[in-house]
Amino acid sequence: MRKSLKRPLWLLxxxxxxxxxxxxxxxxxxxDDSSTTxxxxxxxxxxxxxxxxxxxxxxxxxxxxKLVVAxxxxxxxxxxxxxxxxTIIGMDxxxxxxxxxxxxxxxxxQKATFDAIIPGLAARRYDLGMSSFTDTRxxxxxxxxxxxxxxxxSFYVRTGGPDITTLEDVCGEKVAVEKGTTQAMxxxxxxxxxxxxxxxxxxxxxxxxxLAIQSGRADxxxxxxxxxxxxxxxxxxxxxxxxxxxxTAPYGIAMPKGSGLEEPVLEAVRAxxxxxxxxxxxxxxxxxxGAITDxxxxxxxx
Numbered sequence: 001m002r003k004s005l006k007r008p009l010w011l012l013x014x015x016x017x018x019x020x021x022x023x024x025x026x027x028x029x030x031x032d033d034s035s036t037t038x039x040x041x042x043x044x045x046x047x048x049x050x051x052x053x054x055x056x057x058x059x060x061x062x063x064x065x066k067l068v069v070a071x072x073x074x075x076x077x078x079x080x081x082x083x084x085x086x087t088i089i090g091m092d093x094x095x096x097x098x099x100x101x102x103x104x105x106x107x108x109x110q111k112a113t114f115d116a117i118i119p120g121l122a123a124r125r126y127d128l129g130m131s132s133f134t135d136t137r138x139x140x141x142x143x144x145x146x147x148x149x150x151x152x153x154s155f156y157v158r159t160g161g162p163d164i165t166t167l168e169d170v171c172g173e174k175v176a177v178e179k180g181t182t183q184a185m186x187x188x189x190x191x192x193x194x195x196x197x198x199x200x201x202x203x204x205x206x207x208x209x210x211l212a213i214q215s216g217r218a219d220x221x222x223x224x225x226x227x228x229x230x231x232x233x234x235x236x237x238x239x240x241x242x243x244x245x246x247x248t249a250p251y252g253i254a255m256p257k258g259s260g261l262e263e264p265v266l267e268a269v270r271a272x273x274x275x276x277x278x279x280x281x282x283x284x285x286x287x288x289x290g291a292i293t294d295x296x297x298x299x300x301x302x
Contacts, residue, residue: 055103055267058260061127066106069096070126072114074178074205075223077230077285078132091285092130095148098277099253102268113204115180118143121256128255128265132224134182135252135300145252146265147299149282149290152245153183154228156221158213158238164220165243172196176209176218183222186247206231214238226287250292250299262297269295 061067071079071092079090088109100107112120117129121143135145155164162173170187171194177183179202191197201218203209210231212218223231225245232239253269255261272278273293282288 055264055271057103057105057264061105061261066108067096067100067103067127068108068110068125069093069128069130070110070112070117070120071096071129071131072117072205073111074114074207075132075227076234077287078224078227079130091281091287092132094281094285095272095278096128096130096253098272098281099265099268102271103264114178118254121254124256127259127261128253130253132227133252133254134224135250135298136182136302137300139252139254140298140300142257143254144257144259144262145250145254145298145300146262146269147250147252147292147296148269148278149251149287150248150292151224151226151251151290152248153186153222154225154245155242156213156223156228156232156239157219157242158216159240161219161240163242167246168193169243170194170198170220170222172198173220174199174201174218175220175222176201176203176212177222178202178206178209179204181223182247182249187222226290230286249301250296251290252299266295266297 071088073079073081073088073090075090077090079088079092081087082089088111093109096109097107110126112126114131117126117131118139120126121129129143132151133139133145134151135147139145157164162169164170164173167186167190170190175187175198177187177200184200184202187198187200191200201209201212203212206223206227209218209221209223213221221228221231221239228241232241253265255265269278273295279288279291282291
């Protein structure tokens with residue numbers, strides 16, 4: 001874990017505005033695309049000692065001494081690229097490093113497109129996926145999860161754009177979402193009930209969706225509630241949140257099915273909740289409203 005997790009507000013603002021200005025720079029995708037970019041970000045975590053190294057992990061993991069964690073760094077404040085252009089930072093990264101310390105393992109963060117992470121886990125290219133994954137029953141058929149956070153979906157629009165208060169209001173609108181997300185599936189399902197279906201625009205990453213709204217190609221954006229709030233906060237008044245979040249569901253740390261990491265990761269999450277590390281990380285990234293107290297293995301609610 002980094003020596004100091006605190007980041008001044010001006011730095012977060014600079015990072016977010018840079019992301020909005022470069023809105024197509026990073027990549028994301030769909031659950032059936034196995035392509036990936038395995039660009040490692042420097043990992044500052046060192047192996048834990050004493051109690052931190054006491055949680056048993058599978059020998060294959062212990063022998064290599066590290067966890068390879070895949071993330072798509074286009075989803076601030078949960079995971080995004082620092083202003084050096086290569087270091088991946090955010091809530092999920094800091095939580096991954098804290099979990100690694102509890103397991104007595106280094107953490108190597110690798111950049112991958114969102115929709116390539118689950119196939120990559122299934123192929124055992126990564127040990128964990130921490131990229132704001134909603135734990136769903138469909139995804140549980142391919143990977144195992146340990147829940148650690150709750151988030152819903154929020155709508156955001158350009159200032160002066162349409163009023164969107166419920167999912168039904170997207171009918172007839174141009175909607176920009178990231179490929180492979182639950183939001184994309186929500187709009188597809190809603191379109192079956194629309195007299196005039198939404199024009200669903202699916203972009204390879206969240207930055208592309210933001211740019212579509214900023215440029216007027218789309219009217220409405222949808223993202224996980226902490227991410228949408230962050231996008232709006234850092235947009236200098238270009239965007240506004242609309243309506244209330246819907247569909248609150250657990251985020252899950254993803255891992256290969258039957259990897260033997262489920263119980264160790266669950267125990268590590270419980271440990272960082274007990275010692276205060278978990279809430280400290282969430283507060284430092286401004287996402288404490290999503291905190292949970294009872295992590296579970298495969299805790300999907302839908």
